[in-house]
Amino acid sequence: MDKNQSGSDQAIEKGREPSNSVASPEVNLVALAGQKGVQRRDVTVNQINDEIPTGAIPPHMLQDIAKRNPNFRGPQDTLNQMKNVWWWPFPWGGSQPGKSEREVYDANAKTSLPGTKARFEGDPATTDDETNKAYDYTGKVREFYKDVFNRNSIDGNGMKFTSTVNYGQNYENAFWNGKQMTYGRPGADSPFKTFVLLDVIGHEITHGVTEKESGTRYYGQSGALNESYSDVFGELIEQRANNTLAKDADWVIGNGIWKDTINGRGLRDMLNPGTAYDDPKVGKDQQPAHMKDYKKMYGDNGGVHYNSGIPNRAFALFAIAAGGHAWEKPGQIWFAARKAAGSNPSFAQFAHHTIEEAKKQGHTTLVADLQKAWADVGVTPSATAKDTDTPARIRVAPPRKINKAG
Numbered sequence: 001m002d003k004n005q006s007g008s009d010q011a012i013e014k015g016r017e018p019s020n021s022v023a024s025p026e027v028n029l030v031a032l033a034g035q036k037g038v039q040r041r042d043v044t045v046n047q048i049n050d051e052i053p054t055g056a057i058p059p060h061m062l063q064d065i066a067k068r069n070p071n072f073r074g075p076q077d078t079l080n081q082m083k084n085v086w087w088w089p090f091p092w093g094g095s096q097p098g099k100s101e102r103e104v105y106d107a108n109a110k111t112s113l114p115g116t117k118a119r120f121e122g123d124p125a126t127t128d129d130e131t132n133k134a135y136d137y138t139g140k141v142r143e144f145y146k147d148v149f150n151r152n153s154i155d156g157n158g159m160k161f162t163s164t165v166n167y168g169q170n171y172e173n174a175f176w177n178g179k180q181m182t183y184g185r186p187g188a189d190s191p192f193k194t195f196v197l198l199d200v201i202g203h204e205i206t207h208g209v210t211e212k213e214s215g216t217r218y219y220g221q222s223g224a225l226n227e228s229y230s231d232v233f234g235e236l237i238e239q240r241a242n243n244t245l246a247k248d249a250d251w252v253i254g255n256g257i258w259k260d261t262i263n264g265r266g267l268r269d270m271l272n273p274g275t276a277y278d279d280p281k282v283g284k285d286q287q288p289a290h291m292k293d294y295k296k297m298y299g300d301n302g303g304v305h306y307n308s309g310i311p312n313r314a315f316a317l318f319a320i321a322a323g324g325h326a327w328e329k330p331g332q333i334w335f336a337a338r339k340a341a342g343s344n345p346s347f348a349q350f351a352h353h354t355i356e357e358a359k360k361q362g363h364t365t366l367v368a369d370l371q372k373a374w375a376d377v378g379v380t381p382s383a384t385a386k387d388t389d390t391p392a393r394i395r396v397a398p399p400r401k402i403n404k405a406g
């Protein structure tokens with residue numbers, strides 16, 4: 001547990017504001033006067049809102065890496081730069097009808113988006129590996145949503161898939177800003193190898209789908225579910241691309257993200273949360289796998305990147321028990337339950353909706369597997385049980401009023 005986090009936990013016990021709030025640039029947005037619909041991320045954590053997150057590497061990981069490697073400026077530079085990223089509330093202008101075509105740009109190590117044209121739909125491969133991967137993997141995401149959920153792009157309306165590679169200098173992250181994907185390029189001293197990975201892209205783009213489907217709030221248990229939805233569908237996109245059975249999948253998010261010198265398999269392990277990485281250079285994976293280890297904290301918007309381990313494990317256990325391909329029946333149940341659970345579900349309420357949707361979809365034989373999976377992570381399905389595991393100030397913080405374009 002890092003210093004900031006334990007500070008927050010002590011503050012909770014004493015019932016006062018944490019004195020050393022963990023900066024959480026992933027979530028806090030400030031509507032700028034005169035710029036309707038355009039927002040800038042703010043780095044203070046004390047104002048919680050329900051807007052959509054971005055950024056593959058959670059702020060707490062960057063902070064930990066920065067502390068452990070004081071001579072390596074990448075993580076701190078990234079945290080500083082993240083607050084200057086402009087963010088477009090999704091759906092920008094309602095939706096963006098199009099032909100779901102891909103456009104990959106190169107930022108040429110600068111920070112203006114989208115950059116210069118690198119590879120557009122139908123263009124031949126270029127000499128740049130990350131450009132080609134961004135193009136190919138975005139195609140896999142598009143194909144997944146079309147084939148499995150008959151969904152025409154992120155907004156269901158053919159929105160263009162725009163990506164930019166080679167963003168900034170020392171920019172140790174990848175993000176979705178409501179309009180496009182953007183990838184930094186790790187430097188020589190970075191523990192990261194690349195951010196252009198299929199499940200990472202699937203995770204980030206799924207935040208856009210979740211915003212459209214259910215507008216799930218990004219704090220406390222609903223925020224951890226929002227994170228978990230992105231991990232679930234990001235992982236399903238990878239499993240389908242590799243035609244992997246649930247029982248044979250690695251269930252790791254971001255495999256291939258670390259350099260070979262780092263002791264880690266990825267960013268998160270859905271089946272065994274808390275085991276994805278453990279290295280002096282980057283710290284240790286802190287995700288809980290069971291409600292008994294639920295992290296009550298102010299930082300990270302009430303632990304959205306930590307507590308997502310609990311519903312992640314429930315999904316992995318369920319998909320393995322159900323057998324076959326996880327993107328088929330389990331994926332369909334999760335997709336429908338996300339919408340049915342609405343914008344602010346507790347874990348218990350979302351679990352309830354997975355069981356209801358399984359019945360609606362005619363999978364009554366899977367209900368026992370679902371009940372067992374939720375029981376194994378300490379969640380009791382309930383239509384009415386609210387989130388009481390997140391600190392109250394986080395849980396009840398009213399969404400901030402934000403001007404949306406169109």
Ligand SMILES: [Zn+2]
Pocket residue numbers: 053054055056203204207227230
């Ligand atoms: Zn996320």
